[in-house]
Amino acid sequence: MTAAYAYAGNGDHTTSYYAASANTRTLRPALKGDQTFDVCVVGAGYSGLSTALHLAEQGHNVAIVEGARIGWGASGRNGGQVVNGLNASLQTIKRRYGQDTANFVAGLVMEGGDIIRDRIKTYDIQCDYKPTNLFTACTDAHMRELEERLALWQGYGLNTQEMVSKDKIKDYVGSDMYAGGMIDHSGGHMHPLNFALGEADAFEKNGGTIFEMSRVIDVNYEAARPVVKTETGTITSKTVVLCGNAYLGKVVPKLTSRVMPVSTQVMATEQLSDEQANRLLPTDTCVEDIRYILDYYRLSADNRLLFGGGTVYGGADPRDIEAKLRKNLSKVFPELANVKIAHAWSGNFALSFSRVPQMGRLNNNTYFAHGYSGHGVTGSHTFGRILAEAISGDASRYDVFEKVPYIPFPGGRMFRVPYSIIGSWYYDIKDRFGL
Incomplete structure (x- = not known):
């Protein structure tokens, strides 16, 4: 285990069936030097890939920075089940947050599956759906x-x-x-890793850039233009989206205890x-x-x-x-x-303690999404679209989720x-x- 990839071994995929049957093993280059993009997405899992692909399709100049390989974490290891809904039930959401929020969530609990099927069809992603x-x-x-x-x-x-x-x-x-x-x-x-790899290919076909083996060690989100720093380079952008989820670690201390x-x-x-x-x-x-x-x-x-x-x-x-x-x-x-x-x-x-995913901002130009609580295959794709909408100027759906109270873990x-x-x-x- 090297110091550079202490959280991810040597950065390669785990010894799973999915890794053994992956469609491609193409390795993208690591980030080097100082670069500039419209949007920098941290994490090449489903949240990051979904957000980045939606943005790239809209013409944004987007880079994804991944500390290991594409789909290295939960997105390339999960059970591969496309299940509608959140971990928290609609009844629970109604009881905690009110009928209006429950109506809103009910209107999008099937959206993630629709996005997945649309991506498979549009980009001919071979993932055994x-x-x-x-x-x-x-x-x-x-x-x-x-x-x-x-x-x-x-x-x-x-x-x-x-x-x-x-x-x-x-x-x-x-x-x-x-x-x-x-x-x-x-x-x-479906085969979850092959779907992630297919989304990455689609993102690049739309002009996106992916840096693999580029572990983020610092995010300066208080700057007017936030800076994402790795051990070999930086990306300065108008907007940063943090999609490290369970593997973001302590890079952004404000998020560490939330999940x-x-x-x-x-x-x-x-x-x-x-x-x-x-x-x-x-x-x-x-x-x-x-x-x-x-x-x-x-x-x-x-x-x-x-x-x-x-x-x-x-x-x-x-x-x-x-x-x-x-x-x-x-x-x-x-x-x-x-x-x-x-x-x-x-x-x-x-x-997340509430079993409801969290979406928010650390300031006006650094967004995050995480805490799908075991329902991330579909939830991440819905959240990715909502984040892309907000970054592109339509924050109507983002605002609803941002206002859902964050409940910390007791103790x-x-x-x-x-x-x-x-x-x-x-x-x-x-x-x-x-x-």
């Missing part, structure tokens, strides 16, 4: 929760979901574990036969249960089961990822109890991990006993 996602219920209490969620969403005019009874759940999942579920026909799943890094794990089996794959997931949808600490899984394009779950508050990697996940895999699919695991990896997402950085662990124990007990 497949439609629909399924939420599964492990208990009757979970089924009631899903029924309430369905009714809530329909009350806002969102009608892409339908319940799946216990008798019908095996049409979708070859497991005896579930009491039913709910399918979302507007969800989907907590949380690691989640994924593993990929060896290739399964067509017969076995069809038996496990007959409709090739992606699945996640609705427990507090959930399992999520899907088939890859080459018939591997990608199975994820578990959380480690604070962002540490488990010593043995396979051992951590195999127990739950065997519960869901007993026939895979002894299946060979070809890849296993871990990665961090940024958790601050020192106690956020133990507080979250205790909370997870409580919800795990409720899930286990069907409460």
